[in-house]
Amino acid sequence: MPSPENSHAGAKTPIALELKNLRKEFHVHRGKTIIKAVDGISFSLKRGEILGLVGESGCGKTTTGKLVMRLLKPSSGSIIVDGEDTTAESANSKESDFAYRRRVQMIFQDPYASMNPHFKIRDVLEEPLLIHKVGSTKTERTEMISEVMRKVKMTPVEEFLDRHPHMLSGGQRQRVATARTLILRPEIIVADEPVSMIDLSTRAEILQLMKTIQQEMELSFIYITHDISTARYFTDRIAVMYLGRIVEIGTQDEVIDDPKHPYTKALIQAVCEPVSGRVGIMRELEIKGEIPSAANIPSGCRFHPRCPYATKECSEQPEPELIDVGGGHEQACRRWKEI
Amino acid sequence: MSETTSTVKPVLEVKDLRLHYFTSKGAVKALDGVSFDLMPGEALGLVGESGCGKTTTGVALLNMPSPPGRIVSGSIVIDGTEIVGMPENELRRTVRWSKISMVFQGAMNCLTPVYTIRKLMVETWKEHAPDASFDAAAIEERMLKYTRRVGLPDHVLGRYPHELSGGMKQRVVIAMALFLEPKLIVMDEPTTALDVIVQAQILNLIKELKRDLGLSYIFITHDLATEAEVADRIMVMYAGKMAELGMSEQIFAAPDAGAASPASHGSPATYGSPATYGSRGPLHPYTQKLLASTPLLRKKVSELAFIPGAPPDLIAPPPGCRFAPRCPFARKKCSEAEPPVVELEPRHLVACWKAMEDPAYAVS
Numbered sequence: 001m002p003s004p005e006n007s008h009a010g011a012k013t014p015i016a017l018e019l020k021n022l023r024k025e026f027h028v029h030r031g032k033t034i035i036k037a038v039d040g041i042s043f044s045l046k047r048g049e050i051l052g053l054v055g056e057s058g059c060g061k062t063t064t065g066k067l068v069m070r071l072l073k074p075s076s077g078s079i080i081v082d083g084e085d086t087t088a089e090s091a092n093s094k095e096s097d098f099a100y101r102r103r104v105q106m107i108f109q110d111p112y113a114s115m116n117p118h119f120k121i122r123d124v125l126e127e128p129l130l131i132h133k134v135g136s137t138k139t140e141r142t143e144m145i146s147e148v149m150r151k152v153k154m155t156p157v158e159e160f161l162d163r164h165p166h167m168l169s170g171g172q173r174q175r176v177a178t179a180r181t182l183i184l185r186p187e188i189i190v191a192d193e194p195v196s197m198i199d200l201s202t203r204a205e206i207l208q209l210m211k212t213i214q215q216e217m218e219l220s221f222i223y224i225t226h227d228i229s230t231a232r233y234f235t236d237r238i239a240v241m242y243l244g245r246i247v248e249i250g251t252q253d254e255v256i257d258d259p260k261h262p263y264t265k266a267l268i269q270a271v272c273e274p275v276s277g278r279v280g281i282m283r284e285l286e287i288k289g290e291i292p293s294a295a296n297i298p299s300g301c302r303f304h305p306r307c308p309y310a311t312k313e314c315s316e317q318p319e320p321e322l323i324d325v326g327g328g329h330e331q332a333c334r335r336w337k338e339i
Numbered sequence: 340m341s342e343t344t345s346t347v348k349p350v351l352e353v354k355d356l357r358l359h360y361f362t363s364k365g366a367v368k369a370l371d372g373v374s375f376d377l378m379p380g381e382a383l384g385l386v387g388e389s390g391c392g393k394t395t396t397g398v399a400l401l402n403m404p405s406p407p408g409r410i411v412s413g414s415i416v417i418d419g420t421e422i423v424g425m426p427e428n429e430l431r432r433t434v435r436w437s438k439i440s441m442v443f444q445g446a447m448n449c450l451t452p453v454y455t456i457r458k459l460m461v462e463t464w465k466e467h468a469p470d471a472s473f474d475a476a477a478i479e480e481r482m483l484k485y486t487r488r489v490g491l492p493d494h495v496l497g498r499y500p501h502e503l504s505g506g507m508k509q510r511v512v513i514a515m516a517l518f519l520e521p522k523l524i525v526m527d528e529p530t531t532a533l534d535v536i537v538q539a540q541i542l543n544l545i546k547e548l549k550r551d552l553g554l555s556y557i558f559i560t561h562d563l564a565t566e567a568e569v570a571d572r573i574m575v576m577y578a579g580k581m582a583e584l585g586m587s588e589q590i591f592a593a594p595d596a597g598a599a600s601p602a603s604h605g606s607p608a609t610y611g612s613p614a615t616y617g618s619r620g621p622l623h624p625y626t627q628k629l630l631a632s633t634p635l636l637r638k639k640v641s642e643l644a645f646i647p648g649a650p651p652d653l654i655a656p657p658p659g660c661r662f663a664p665r666c667p668f669a670r671k672k673c674s675e676a677e678p679p680v681v682e683l684e685p686r687h688l689v690a691c692w693k694a695m696e697d698p699a700y701a702v703s
Binding site: 057171203232253266270 | 389535538539546571588590634635643
């Protein structure tokens, strides 16, 4: 139950979040074009788990994040938080949105753009408390702000509270953005490319900090990224998306060390590694071209026009569903055994 | 530089280049004495964190620092011509695009939206062609040659930028850089905004151009993994200075057999012993740290390293080595005197007191 006190006590389901056949269509050009940004995805996020949503631009990963955040309304399908269907008619009100957002919070890609430049860090962190009426006195709120600042290792706290966002480095801003999501003590965090704008040298530091906090607070985390390399270090499970669908999902080791779907294989094949002797060698790329438009999804398996293993069957037969290939590792290629 | 024969002249020679941004708070010493050269057909990678001066180096090579920046001293010789101090209109007519061109960071998203690709290219010709003759047929032929060369269909010339995908736009930008057949191209993060598969396609294209046209280029990125794909030599920059410059083989020399064990890559404890990366590995602690913080997809390590702290303020940089405040090996000397750039092994330049003194690195 979404109690207004947002207490973490009480019986919790082992599944924090479940998406069931979720779809989001955008109607553009006065309804003449339908963009199927998210086209029937299902997965469950266990409590205290980090799930990576990985894929190229336009694969629907950010739309999925926004659907989970209730920033967008799904066209169909359901989002179940703690065993309760939040997409049901009864949950469709401003009040329920409000209660929902205390439990589900988001970290955005650009921490600078997500903060009011006129606000001091103190105000940035106090705002969610004021909106959600948490902490009755200024002193109480300041205490909460200091606590969360210590949690994200922005110490000494006093030194940072009166600064403006532009006076912080990229890494520090992302720490503040993280602190702002944590201050309401949510259960689920959706992080959309939280480190892609941060220098490589400090990326690992921010990711490690997020992971430490995630474990301490038993948060369930969705990590949206195009960078499968950081996903390997940060996540427990990875879901690979292509054109609005999940094509492969499994633990990060299964997906990266033993990919089954040709798209996952191609993604991994394309990643550069810092080793010498590569300059004269062309990287072998089995798949050609770029991701097609979500307004014009290919027939059959949506990956078939770019797939090196596609047969007549792949374009003519209905789209394959996810198949379990062992131990919860699922993928959606009908020819996975042969390739 | 023993293998450099006297008959082949470098296409680019940069000596003690200093470029400062004159702000109201003081001069930001964005480039503070950088020297390097580039041979024909060679590719040099510039790497470092944001603000280390890699993009500033790139625009300095075209002598077009963005205000309030100015080249304070130093020399840039491109194909035998000194360009520091050259008047603006001469630069535009005889140097930019005809001798050296640049693929700017994010250029693919800055193509004038109301021009077709053909018109964009003709504009480039009018602005920079040395003789400025306008033979429409010849220009068309040249345009087709380079659009085909970068793997685009002919009809792209009639298209507007918004009609093209990200990968195609990046190919257009590269074709525009090639269009006047310069000796040298500076590419600033040309693949950063692209998805991983498209990025790999563009990197393949750049390699092909190097192989087939003998192109010389400078490739700027913050990502050492990308650099490994495209650069013969790598210059690591830190806070406006060169930290290390070496052959790709030297910078990426495997940490020997230790590489197979997860603990050896990324754990700071192993840096103490040179045996883990061999005498030809990266010698500057900054390069070592940068490599350790690059996530490896295929070879999983227990924990990724990072570099605590942030680069220094370039208005008043710290005395001595600029990396000293963040360096795990910094000693008293490091924060007092600036380390000189020394060739510690053939073709491998390093500016680090520790690397100089360590007997394991002694020049044989």
